[in-house]
Amino acid sequence: MDQIIVEGNGPLKGEIPIAGAKNACLTLMPATLLTDQPLTLTNAPRLSDIRTMTALLGSLGAEVASLQDGQVLALSSHAMTSHRAEYDIVRKMRASILVLGPLLARDGVAEVSLPGGCAIGARPVDLHLRALEAMGASLDLRDGYVHAKAPSGGLRGAVFDFPVVSVGATENALMAATLARGTTVLKNAAREPEIVDLARCLRAMGAQIEGEGTGTLTIQGVQTLHGATHPVVTDRIELGTYMLAPAMCGGEVECLGGRIELLEAFCEKLDEAGISVEETPRGIKVTRKNGRVRAVNVRTEPFPGFPTDLQAQFMALMCMAEGTSVLEETIFENRFMHAPELTRMGARIEVQGGHATVTGVERLRGAPVMATDLRASVSLILAGMAAEGQTTVSRVYHLDRGYEHVVRKLRNVGAHIERVKEEV
Ligand SMILES: CC(=O)N[C@H]1[C@@H](OP(=O)(O)OP(=O)(O)OC[C@H]2O[C@@H](n3ccc(=O)[nH]c3=O)[C@H](O)[C@@H]2O)O[C@H](CO)[C@@H](O)[C@@H]1O
Numbered sequence: 001m002d003q004i005i006v007e008g009n010g011p012l013k014g015e016i017p018i019a020g021a022k023n024a025c026l027t028l029m030p031a032t033l034l035t036d037q038p039l040t041l042t043n044a045p046r047l048s049d050i051r052t053m054t055a056l057l058g059s060l061g062a063e064v065a066s067l068q069d070g071q072v073l074a075l076s077s078h079a080m081t082s083h084r085a086e087y088d089i090v091r092k093m094r095a096s097i098l099v100l101g102p103l104l105a106r107d108g109v110a111e112v113s114l115p116g117g118c119a120i121g122a123r124p125v126d127l128h129l130r131a132l133e134a135m136g137a138s139l140d141l142r143d144g145y146v147h148a149k150a151p152s153g154g155l156r157g158a159v160f161d162f163p164v165v166s167v168g169a170t171e172n173a174l175m176a177a178t179l180a181r182g183t184t185v186l187k188n189a190a191r192e193p194e195i196v197d198l199a200r201c202l203r204a205m206g207a208q209i210e211g212e213g214t215g216t217l218t219i220q221g222v223q224t225l226h227g228a229t230h231p232v233v234t235d236r237i238e239l240g241t242y243m244l245a246p247a248m249c250g251g252e253v254e255c256l257g258g259r260i261e262l263l264e265a266f267c268e269k270l271d272e273a274g275i276s277v278e279e280t281p282r283g284i285k286v287t288r289k290n291g292r293v294r295a296v297n298v299r300t301e302p303f304p305g306f307p308t309d310l311q312a313q314f315m316a317l318m319c320m321a322e323g324t325s326v327l328e329e330t331i332f333e334n335r336f337m338h339a340p341e342l343t344r345m346g347a348r349i350e351v352q353g354g355h356a357t358v359t360g361v362e363r364l365r366g367a368p369v370m371a372t373d374l375r376a377s378v379s380l381i382l383a384g385m386a387a388e389g390q391t392t393v394s395r396v397y398h399l400d401r402g403y404e405h406v407v408r409k410l411r412n413v414g415a416h417i418e419r420v421k422e423e424v
Pocket residue numbers: 023024026094095121122123124125126127128129164165166167168169302308309331332
């Protein structure tokens with residue numbers, strides 16, 4: 001297993017290109033299942049999660065060709081061979097559940113392993129299932145699989161009001177509704193940029209959708225969808241992560257391709273903390289001059305609120321702030337696993353339920369730490385870059401799920417970071 005070794009090296013300077021969004025690409029790829037014509041995705045990120053989705057779609061008979069060093073994905077589902085998403089692949093990645101809606105909508109049948117929980121919380125899929133049931137699907141949970149069938153005439157349009165905002169359930173229902181008979185109205189739908197991106201891609205494929213980016217999506221079902229070429233939206237979580245690098249180490253970094261509208265709540269918090277964030281023609285420039293950042297409170301919320309996927313990284317910043325901040329996690333019940341690891345580096349953090357109280361210290365000190373999940377792993381790297389001495393982060397395979405070329409990108413702005421094989 002690989003480790004990342006990182007050492008504090010003072011202020012950063014330079015540019016970091018931001019990739020296409022993992023969480024958009026993982027929902028755009030299953031959209032191929034809605035049509036027998038080719039779907040081409042450009043600006044795709046090079047990540048292990050994308051390889052997992054490629055394997056999953058391949059196991060269903062879809063073809064996924066990775067072109068231009070993985071930045072273009074050419075997908076085709078003209079010759080499907082299976083409707084069963086096996087546990088062995090699904091267990092690796094929760095987003096696998098996103099094949100359920102498209103399979104059901106196009107062929108009326110699907111068997112998908114239940115994805116189960118993971119380090120950050122229980123993460124049930126009841127809302128995915130309830131939305132599809134509202135469209136007439138009959139569902140049976142057996143042997144760890146969802147066995148789903150559409151009525152004989154196919155899924156039908158329905159009104160479904162999500163009791164809780166769910167990104168994945170909105171995506172599954174939206175994809176299914178594009179081929180359902182009649183009109184579907186999804187209320188309290190997720191408004192994330194990845195949903196907007198999916199709606200735009202589906203529209204390019206011939207779907208009739210209104211309201212993306214608002215809490216109500218209205219979909220007029222069509223008989224068939226066709227092929228399209230679609231660029232994956234910028235990864236706002238990768239963007240926010242790299243914006244925090246100069247905020248923590250000092251210096252000036254321009255994140256190429258970034259736009260403030262993707263991260264307004266996060267940018268407001270950086271501003272409150274005393275970090276300068278400026279939109280440029282090429283992206284977002286982040287600058288921190290001398291002096292400590294100010295402590296600010298954060299509450300994670302669905303978009304347009306502060307994203308849960310940036311909470312761990314923001315906590316790393318608050319560990320060195322002047323004063324005490326309270327971070328409230330409202331989306332996942334167990335998403336503070338990075339706190340004890342940051343404490344190993346000298347941070348002062350107290351976790352109680354969904355709240356973490358962080359009292360800033362002047363200096364973090366390097367230590368051996370362990371990555372527990374994707375965003376936790378990168379928060380430890382950021383902390384290590386700002387700490388005195390050496391930090392060794394183990395279990396970095398989590399990182400490969402969501403950050404392409406992380407060592408190269410951070411080295412290019414002056415970080416002392418390398419990836420090594422763990423000695424056993
Ligand atoms: C691949 C992907 O896009 N992952 C993102 C997606 O995950 P994901 O789509 O899994 O997250 P959801 O938006 O569905 O989860 C939001 C909340 O709803 C709950 N819930 C969800 C579904 C369900 O059927 N029942 C239920 O109770 C969840 O446990 C959680 O508490 O959005 C999360 C919230 O922004 C992000 O952290 C993840 O990075």
